Each structure stands twice: as C-alpha cells, then as structure tokens.
Amino acid sequence: MVTPEPERTSASAPAHSVRQRTARRTQSFGESIWEELAGLFERHPHMIYFGDGAPAKEAMPVERLKHAAATAWELAPDMLGYGESAGFEPLRALIAVRMAARGIVADPSTILVTNGSTQGIELTAKLMLDPGDAVIIEEPTFVGALQTYAGYEARFVPVPMDAEGMRIDALERALAGDDRIKIIYTIPTFQN
Structure with missing residues (x-):
C-alpha cells in the first residue's frame, strides 16, 4: 500500500524565491523602468512624457474615432471573437497596397499585424x-x-x-x- 505524502502547508513548503522557480533568462529582467518613471512623474507633474509615442490626449480625434468605431460595428458586428491570427485581412490587404506604393512587394498572406x-x-x-x-x-x-x-x-x-x-x-x-x-x-x- 502506498501512503500519500501529507499536503504541505505554507509553513512547511520549501522557501523558494520567484527567481528560483523562473527561467534563467529572467535574471536579466531587473526592476521595471516604467515603475521608476511613474514615480518620477508623480514627483514632477510638469514633465511631458514621450515614452509611449502616443499623442497628447487633447490631440486625439475623439469624435472621429467614435464615428470610426460605430462604422466598424455596423460593417462587422461579429468581430468580438478572436479573429484571424495574422490580423484582419482587409487591414493586411491595405498594408500590402501601401507597401507597394513604396516599392515593396508583399502579399497580404505574408503580413502579420501585431498588437x-x-x-x-x-x-x-x-x-x-x-x-x-x-x-x-x-x-x-x-x-x-x-x-x-x-x-x-x-x-x-x-x-x-x-x-x-x-x-x-x-x-x-x-x-x-x-x-x-x-x-x-x-x-x-x-x-x-
């Protein structure tokens, strides 16, 4: 007869740090620069943040984006699923056309849209x-x-x-x- 091992409680569990359980390559990660920057901006609220490449909030064309979103839902109401893994095919086709205008030949099937x-x-x-x-x-x-x-x-x-x-x-x-x-x-x- 095999006796099951007793369930370990948190007090008896081995004390391993997260670093010991993760892949060796994670040792290069260090602290997040983004957390450090957040603290910097809290201390200096007058600073302008250019880190994420986004335009200023007041420059966002909110009304145009609302209209575009409403139009998209009218044209493709079933888009709540995962969609195509390579990205929305009409978008990939448009990217191919724009690349062709720059002298780059690309078929939509060879284009991957990323997040x-x-x-x-x-x-x-x-x-x-x-x-x-x-x-x-x-x-x-x-x-x-x-x-x-x-x-x-x-x-x-x-x-x-x-x-x-x-x-x-x-x-x-x-x-x-x-x-x-x-x-x-x-x-x-x-x-x-």
Whole structure:
C-alpha cells in the first residue's frame, strides 16, 4: 500500500524565491523602468512624457474615432471573437497596397499585424535570437526593445547616431566585428 505524502502547508513548503522557480533568462529582467518613471512623474507633474509615442490626449480625434468605431460595428458586428491570427485581412490587404506604393512587394498572406511594436519585437526575438546573439541598436533607443531582447539573453552592440540616423561608418564597423549579429533594431521615424 502506498501512503500519500501529507499536503504541505505554507509553513512547511520549501522557501523558494520567484527567481528560483523562473527561467534563467529572467535574471536579466531587473526592476521595471516604467515603475521608476511613474514615480518620477508623480514627483514632477510638469514633465511631458514621450515614452509611449502616443499623442497628447487633447490631440486625439475623439469624435472621429467614435464615428470610426460605430462604422466598424455596423460593417462587422461579429468581430468580438478572436479573429484571424495574422490580423484582419482587409487591414493586411491595405498594408500590402501601401507597401507597394513604396516599392515593396508583399502579399497580404505574408503580413502579420501585431498588437503594437513590442509584440513585433518579441516575435522577432523569439524567431531570431539564441543566447549570446547580438542585436545592433541605435544609441539611444527604445527601452522596451532592450528589455525584450535582454529576455532572450542577447548582447547589445550600440551604434551612435547623427541627424540622419545610425552612422553608417559605425554600423559597418559593428557588422564587420561580430559574426553573431542577428538583428539591427532601428527606429526610422520619430526616433527616441
């Protein structure tokens, strides 16, 4: 006969920290920069926050957004489900048309709509990075990208910028000096 082990109470359970139970890569996470920034803005309410790239609340076209939302519900009332995993097909088709206008040929079936830039960064990191691989980054860059890549144990190769973006001479040196570069992360519009 097998005697079941007694159920452990919280007093008898092993004392493991969250860090001991999570993946090794989480050790790079550290404290959230966003929590630190929230405290900074509480102490300095006059500061203007540019961190999430969103326009000022007073610049939001609220009435136009209300109209667009109402129109969307009229045209597609069954959109409360999960929808297509790659994103709304008419949106992907429109993106393909806009890319074609810029000389980039893309079929809607090859376009993936993400829920913001951080999800796109996460998916790219998951696809491309092994521990120790390198990511070329602009200096400065988006802290959310750094946090995401750090979670995949990437190394960073910062490249200085000038008025046109990454300095090409420095980028060429970085590319020539590291054979484990997998990603060049750049912000081509409204760089931080």
